[in-house]
Amino acid sequence: MPIHLIGLGLGTTEYLTLRALEAAERMDELLLDTYTSWIHPDLMEYLEERFGEKLVKADRRMLEEEIEELVERAEEKEIGILVPGDPLIATTHISIVLEARRRGVPAYLTYGVSIISASASASGLQAYKFGRITTIPRDGIGVETCYRVVAENLEKGLHSLILLDTADGGLRIPDALKMLMRVEEEFGYGIFDRESLVICLARIGSSEELRWAGRISDALKLDYPPPPHLIIVPGELHFAEAEALKEILGADEDLIESYRPPRYERDRVRSYILKVERVLEEIRIRVGLEKVVDVIEIVKSYLEDSKKFLENGEVFNAVAAISYAEGLLDSLRNIGYVDFEWPRT
Numbered sequence: 001m002p003i004h005l006i007g008l009g010l011g012t013t014e015y016l017t018l019r020a021l022e023a024a025e026r027m028d029e030l031l032l033d034t035y036t037s038w039i040h041p042d043l044m045e046y047l048e049e050r051f052g053e054k055l056v057k058a059d060r061r062m063l064e065e066e067i068e069e070l071v072e073r074a075e076e077k078e079i080g081i082l083v084p085g086d087p088l089i090a091t092t093h094i095s096i097v098l099e100a101r102r103r104g105v106p107a108y109l110t111y112g113v114s115i116i117s118a119s120a121s122a123s124g125l126q127a128y129k130f131g132r133i134t135t136i137p138r139d140g141i142g143v144e145t146c147y148r149v150v151a152e153n154l155e156k157g158l159h160s161l162i163l164l165d166t167a168d169g170g171l172r173i174p175d176a177l178k179m180l181m182r183v184e185e186e187f188g189y190g191i192f193d194r195e196s197l198v199i200c201l202a203r204i205g206s207s208e209e210l211r212w213a214g215r216i217s218d219a220l221k222l223d224y225p226p227p228p229h230l231i232i233v234p235g236e237l238h239f240a241e242a243e244a245l246k247e248i249l250g251a252d253e254d255l256i257e258s259y260r261p262p263r264y265e266r267d268r269v270r271s272y273i274l275k276v277e278r279v280l281e282e283i284r285i286r287v288g289l290e291k292v293v294d295v296i297e298i299v300k301s302y303l304e305d306s307k308k309f310l311e312n313g314e315v316f317n318a319v320a321a322i323s324y325a326e327g328l329l330d331s332l333r334n335i336g337y338v339d340f341e342w343p344r345t
Contacts, residue, residue, distance in 0.1 A: 003074040005087035007112020010205030012040040027080035031058040037084035038166040086114035124244025131158030138165040147183045157236035170227025190262040199232035213249035272322045284339040
């Protein structure tokens with residue numbers, strides 16, 4: 001017998017598909033995932049009324065620690081797991097499918113609308129321009145990792161979707177922003193200053209839906225509906241995206257027109273390139289050996305490589321190339337073949 005993972009959509013009754021209901025009706029045993037995401041109270045009530053005692057609310061223990069027992073039962077009867085959103089967005093459900101495959105139990109999917117795609121639509125940003133997704137738990141553990149992910153996305157000009165914890169009442173946008181602003185004080189990349197642009201989304205797909213874009217200082221004071229909440233940090237904006245933020249989400253025109261997403265690593269590489277260029281202009285050769293001239297030519301080659309890499313968006317390679325150039329120059333100076341001083345700025 002198969003095991004079915006059935007997507008419930010965005011957590012409200014309106015986003016429950018006919019296919020999901022038809023699949024749920026056929027099940028001998030029906031579990032409702034209450035662990036990985038949020039379910040609107042109205043949808044919870046609807047499911048309880050429709051499926052009665054057959055519906056069992058599944059917690060983390062049942063979905064993660066008891067996977068083997070769950071799949072064993074599916075060998076003899078059809079088991080359905082009702083999953084908020086799309087079934088395989090959470091790694092919990094991928095583990096269930098893999099265990100089923102190992103045991104030769106068929107696993108079928110009924111897809112649902114995911115907040116991953118809905119958030120792009122709700123924001124007015126282009127879906128293909130989103131980078132790596134990151135999360136913040138309620139206790140804030142790992143918020144530094146979230147900050148780094150956003151920084152990496154911005155280096156590539158990509159938007160960042162930050163999912164906020166939905167457990168135990170959920171993490172609210174102002175609290176998450178305060179966590180990120182504390183990390184900003186330590187890292188200093190300029191991503192989460194009070195004047196930085198953010199997009200705030202709350203209860204997407206419900207009648208209480210909130211969609212807003214503006215400065216962090218204003219986002220901290222907004223009146224939000226209860227979680228789930230999301231934050232998006234925009235990367236490079238296409239003109240159509242900029243218009244959407246102004247016209248649809250009400251962002252200040254001056255803020256959008258002046259928006260330039262911080263790209264810390266790019267700026268750092270540019271500063272290294274300028275320093276090497278300055279040194280090559282002022283370097284004094286103390287030992288007139290042909291090999292010294294050859295090494296300086298290699299430094300110039302690494303400098304040009306770094307510029308090309310940076311122009312093509314290959315920041316990591318640009319850092320590597322300019323680092324080789326700096327290393328060769330330092331080596332020549334340390335053995336007394338050349339003389340120069342690194343610029344202070």
